[in-house]
Amino acid sequence: MGDAERIEEACCGIQFGKDEFKPFEEKLRILNKALTKGKIEVLQVNLGYRCNENCLHCHLNAGPDGTIMQEEVMEAIVEVAKRNPGLVVDITGGAPELNPFVSNFLEDISPFSKEIFFRTNLTALEKRWDLIGLFKTIGVKLIASFPHIREEKVDFFRGKGFFKRALRVLKDLTAEGFGWKYPLYLMVNPTELALVKSKGSLKETFRDFLITYLWEDLKSIS
Numbered sequence: 001m002g003d004a005e006r007i008e009e010a011c012c013g014i015q016f017g018k019d020e021f022k023p024f025e026e027k028l029r030i031l032n033k034a035l036t037k038g039k040i041e042v043l044q045v046n047l048g049y050r051c052n053e054n055c056l057h058c059h060l061n062a063g064p065d066g067t068i069m070q071e072e073v074m075e076a077i078v079e080v081a082k083r084n085p086g087l088v089v090d091i092t093g094g095a096p097e098l099n100p101f102v103s104n105f106l107e108d109i110s111p112f113s114k115e116i117f118f119r120t121n122l123t124a125l126e127k128r129w130d131l132i133g134l135f136k137t138i139g140v141k142l143i144a145s146f147p148h149i150r151e152e153k154v155d156f157f158r159g160k161g162f163f164k165r166a167l168r169v170l171k172d173l174t175a176e177g178f179g180w181k182y183p184l185y186l187m188v189n190p191t192e193l194a195l196v197k198s199k200g201s202l203k204e205t206f207r208d209f210l211i212t213y214l215w216e217d218l219k220s221i222s
């Protein structure tokens, strides 16, 4: 099955009105809204398009051959943080773990930042487990994307075997204290045009699912 057919399959049954996707500027005009710049509070840094995964739905076209942000650009960003102390720094990619300058960047920007968020697809941490100690030392808040609680849905978009590997990393993070001693947020970025279908809240659905998978680790913690 080709990519186009797979996308069609995932989106089938959903009809869009032809007026729903107006250009952004036109929408603003219709709503009589103007965008104005406020005080900068968050510095989002994309460390590059390199990723260990090659997801079908990736809006950045990230993948193993993706380019990375160079060290001199990262140094310039640290200078910006120095001149504006107290910003929230939100680090993303690609898989930011795969930028070889990432540890220096974290160490350098940390003293000037109010908080540091670090977005991970989980499996990239398999290759950079050495970062875990640094995350703890400087209080990095991990945001892990975990798109769905059904293996077939996740593997369809992220590649066969991803689901089990991501869960394994989540277990290892739990054992290291993330999610109970150190901050770890799970982020659901839908693989389809709808979120996970659940009877209760999304949070309860994920919590019940993860308790089942992480039970042995959680028992040893409590």
Ligand code: SF4
Binding pocket: 051, 052, 053, 054, 055, 057, 058, 059, 060, 061, 062, 063, 093, 094, 095, 121
């Ligand atoms: S894990 Fe994220 S950044 Fe990497 S290819 Fe998939 S969607 Fe793109």
